[in-house]
Amino acid sequence: TRKSRPQRLLKAVEGKATLGDPQSVITAIDHFCRHKEWAMNVGDEKGSILDSLVIELSPVNVLELGTYCGYSTVRIARLLPPGARFITLEFNPDYAAVARQVIGWAGLEDKVQLVEGASGDWIPRLREHFGVQMFDLVFLDHWKDQYLPDTKQLEECGLIQKGTVLLADNVICPGTPDYLKYVRNSPHYDSRYYRSHLEYTKVEDGLEKSVFLGF
Numbered sequence: 721t722r723k724s725r726p727q728r729l730l731k732a733v734e735g736k737a738t739l740g741d742p743q744s745v746i747t748a749i750d751h752f753c754r755h756k757e758w759a760m761n762v763g764d765e766k767g768s769i770l771d772s773l774v775i776e777l778s779p780v781n782v783l784e785l786g787t788y789c790g791y792s793t794v795r796i797a798r799l800l801p802p803g804a805r806f807i808t809l810e811f812n813p814d815y816a817a818v819a820r821q822v823i824g825w826a827g828l829e830d831k832v833q834l835v836e837g838a839s840g841d842w843i844p845r846l847r848e849h850f851g852v853q854m855f856d857l858v859f860l861d862h863w864k865d866q867y868l869p870d871t872k873q874l875e876e877c878g879l880i881q882k883g884t885v886l887l888a889d890n891v892i893c894p895g896t897p898d899y900l901k902y903v904r905n906s907p908h909y910d911s912r913y914y915r916s917h918l919e920y921t922k923v924e925d926g927l928e929k930s931v932f933l934g935f
């Protein structure tokens with residue numbers, strides 16, 4: 721049967737990128753998605769905003785919801801300080817299989833723990849299973865209707881604490897209206913919109929950065 725789009729994206733990485741060089745993996749994916757086939761990676765424009773926030777925050781404990789092909793995983797992992805812990809959750813096993821290879825090609829497999837399964841099932845188990853107490857940064861890029869319930873669950877599990885930064889992709893396109901209303905209206909979050917574009921297009925989209933102020 722015909723290869724899936726993630727598998728074709730992986731072939732583009734293997735054909736163009738240099739083993740162990742994260743930037744070449746990022747460049748290969750962006751080239752594939754801009755000139756061959758669009759794919760729902762955060763992309764280079766929003767990716768640069770993501771880079772700046774990771775560098776500024778220098779987070780020790782990072783959670784990513786929605787690995788997809790591992791593009792944002794590589795963008796984040798390449799900037800983390802030594803000893804940082806990075807967990808990325810992906811529901812779709814086919815995406816997870818491609819992401820493992822993309823992360824491996826970038827030489828970042830030792831920095832990332834890719835966990836397969838539903839975020840709702842895994843969030844309550846992160847503390848006892850991975851020994852993580854709280855997250856400094858959570859990047860939300862999975863199903864858009866899951867952003868709000870998963871955020872609430874992270875709060876309830878005490879994995880979001882004073883100073884935790886939530887960074888959400890696609891708050892305009894496809895949109896996450898209930899999540900946006902929650903973080904923008906809540907007295908417990910200081911929220912800010914970084915205007916950009918939907919990956920590889922001229923359509924408006926952006927990232928919402930929300931800092932938890934504590935209860």
Ligand SMILES: Cn1cnc(CNC(=O)c2cc(-c3ccc(F)cc3)cc(O)c2O)c1
Nearest residue numbers: 760761762786861862863864889890893894
């Ligand atoms: C199936 N699935 C597994 N993971 C997910 C979560 N990601 C998305 O849904 C997602 C979708 C889009 C998008 C798709 C079509 C369109 F016309 C415009 C935008 C862009 C993104 O950046 C995304 O993250 C979905």
Ligand SMILES: [Mg+2]
Nearest residue numbers: 762861889890
């Ligand atoms: Mg996205």
